[in-house]
Amino acid sequence: MREISYADAVVEAIEEEMDKHEEVFVLGEDIGRYGGAYFANPKLWKKFGDERVRDTPISESAIVGFALGAAITGMRPVAEIMFSDIMTVAMDQIVNQVAKMRYMFGGNVKVPLVIRTPIGGFHNSAAQHSQSLESWFAHVPGLKVAMPSSPYAAKGLLKTAIQSNNPVIFFEHIQLYRLKGPVPEEEYYIPFGEANILREGTDLTVVASAVMVHRVMNVANKLEEQGIQIEVIDPQTLCPFDKETILSSIKKTGRLFVVHQACKTCGFGAEIAAIVAEEGFDYLIDPIQRLAAYDIPVPFASNMEDFAIPNEQRILSAITEFLGK
């Protein structure tokens, strides 16, 4: 199968949906001739022009609010917020307007709206460009939340998001944009609410998203050499959340370890731990463990940054300790 980058997979998903539906359009900062802050790929603008690929001023509330207004009146916008830390600038529109629109108005309107935004940081991006705020959005009823970890998932999930008649917050990880992976030429969609089992194992279930999937997979491969079999699960979407796959994995392994890049307190790992404690307690041999970033803003200097967010070494030693090996 051909291999393309995560960034190209995103562009391809949008392009295909724009080809199919003339209501699909994109808006955001520097997405036109510049080709996106991180992508440097003006393909969409070259193909569809200013009308359907709209550069905006630095007006995040307007980006989201205009997209919402357009979505409920016949369009199918894909809005881009340049990085997820500045989703905060558009929070009223996202939380009070986008998320509430359908339910509050009696279910009488469709909201086919996608907000794409990069998460992550690393490489000295510092406190205001490194946050992983996905659990904020998963906490708000009325928003679907996707978080792909591979080019294949990015394309398939984004196409589903654009087709959806519900609002989707689509988190792309900056550090994955250049990652290449197999993506079929043929069209495909990945349904929301289906976790992906990346590797099967019997000793421990590890749940991770986005970049952490890759770190965990490296650790799992290392531990395999010591005869430890780790099952790695990527939920792919936090809302809807596929708890069945995780519960049935724990039934097999008896142990749950959650890793995320976001801070620990009220991170999505807390939700996963709670679900398993409520519904899978009897399967558990050991207490649930979480490994997350420390509860601090992400610091600038390399060694502090590396310390703040779980790296492979920390994941490895935490899992080894957890398994008592």
Place this chain on the structure above:
Amino acid sequence: MESNKLIELLEKMLRIRHFEEKVGNLAARRMILGSVHLYIGEEAVAAGVCANLRQNDFITSTHRGHGHCIAKGGEFRFMMAELFGKSTGYCQGKGGSQHIANFDLGILGANGIVGGGMPIASGAGLSIKMRNTDQVAVCFFGDGCCNNGVFHESLNLAAVWNLPVVYVCENNQYAVSVSVKQASLIHDYYLRKDAYGIKGCQVDGNDVIAVYEASKEAVERARKGEGPSLIECKTYRWRGHYEGEFDRHYTYRTKKEIEEWIDKCPIAQFKAYLIENNIITAEKIDQLEEEIKRELLEAVAFAEDSPAPKPEDALVGLFENE
């Protein structure tokens, strides 16, 4: 203006220029990490405005903040150490290029969020008024910030409350790739003063004396309790939006346009003016630049020799001890 004041203006601009050139060089060699947004070409704005400020006056700055910091009295070595992520930096390596602050110098922080500083400077203005001092708060922001909600909220409330704030718009005509012409139908942002009922003007942001004079008036007004002003400085950034943009800036602007603005270099113009008027000799300027370069080398050495923070230092400093 007195000669020594003029020479001071030149020195400030040269300090900024040489610092930024050094930083660009170090970033290209990956000795400085993270995004670095250089101020080259816009030096007259920070230098001209800050020449009217006292140490206890306040400024807020932006992602492109090195120039503001230097103009307000920031020292090369502590800035450089911060850019290197060292524990001797202004923010102990927690901040980096986009987040330098020094509260003793009234530098209330550079900002990674466009518009983040606007209400903060305004709030400093409120505090000045409530504490009844004659300080002033200056808010530096780009053209890109003018179309964000905080611009409106800040100017309006500062006007209503008659706060001692000077809003300095650095209109370098682009916000990353989006030009002012794409972003607004009004390309002269100072005109918005009328929407808030405040004073304001537009100046050639590459003319340091013009910037100095306009901001002098605004700062004096603020000190006397006569309210906020909006000054728009038309200028241009020579480099890419950030170091690492490389040739991508040609997707939104031409080489010719950049060269035209390089011809209007605020420093070259001012040097010529000073020499022509016998305020300083070319030799003296060279000497000044040599001194600045020497100080910069020392700053780089200081940064290199400084200890990196310990990884666990990341856990320190979230809250004040209580």
